[in-house]
Amino acid sequence: MSKTYQIGELARLSGVPVETVRYYETLKLIPKPPRSQGNYRMYAQEHLERLSFIRHCRSLDMSIDEIRPLLRVRDRPDADCSEVNAVLDEHIEHVGERLAELQRLKRQLLALRQRCQSASRGADCGILTGLSGAQPPPVGRGAAAHRKDGVHRK
Amino acid sequence: MSKTYQIGELARLSGVPVETVRYYETLKLIPKPPRSQGNYRMYAQEHLERLSFIRHCRSLDMSIDEIRPLLRVRDRPDADCSEVNAVLDEHIEHVGERLAELQRLKRQLLALRQRCQSASRGADCGILTGLSGAQPPPVGRGAAAHRKDGVHRK
DNA sequence: TAACACCCTGTAGTAACTTCAGGGTCAAGT
């Protein structure tokens, strides 16, 4: 019989907080572990590895829904991994898009900041007047509806 | 008597979706407008300008809580605008940090992607094996706890 | 037997909205 871990130790070793481990269980990212007689979750090496895998994916800013197919492939070692490549390619594209957006944003913000160097009266502040006029995208509708999280927006 | 708009027209003109306008009212970002006898919200030019201002800020990825102080200064034209400058400076820093993080991320993802060019068996996929090992930050705890939204994380 | 670290469940809160259910209002057409 190999080593088992209770949830706190698993959390330390994987870098995933205890509450998040339980949360991942409800999401079915990790299987329900057996319980001790005191009703404690008892994990094995394989849980630790799965959790580390998930955490690594999350640290790369993948969404849970991107991670799911990766786990599926990981679970069946004889399946081919083209889906893995696809998920990764798409994710890289997300990141690239978000990167470009942020670069554009930063330029705009710096330009705006130029407009008020000194503390002037609000009415004369170049920043406030700059924020009042001319919307950047000539919106048809709801360009403000594009925010979700770090890189997963549409 | 100047022109008034009902909420749909206001939404079209400002680029903020109807539901979001109502939502902003509950957040007290915009004042409650007068109602028509049929209980429709009736907006004036000043509402439109305020909403456009907010939308412009949001398009620059400012959080609602960053926008609030800007609106406060905007409301009292004789107050000095140093707080505006402070908010902007901090926001620019947020964006810069997130930018750096995403660049690091992209490098890591591209390196990972290198590891599996062909569709191989899952067990041999370099990406999956790459995701299994070596956690990037030697986490003390919850480095996964750093995600909030586009640029506002800590 | 008490203190203490650890574990349990279930619920609510976060940000900024979006979506939905179940209804009124109003102008135009028949």
Place this chain on the structure above:
DNA sequence: ACTTGACCCTGAAGTTACTACAGGGTGTTA
């Protein structure tokens, strides 16, 4: 008068990926 259709209303729940309680059990040590 009636119906269609576009527009508006409220209130509640869903979204993402967690975090933070509240209120309680477990297990080891002093």
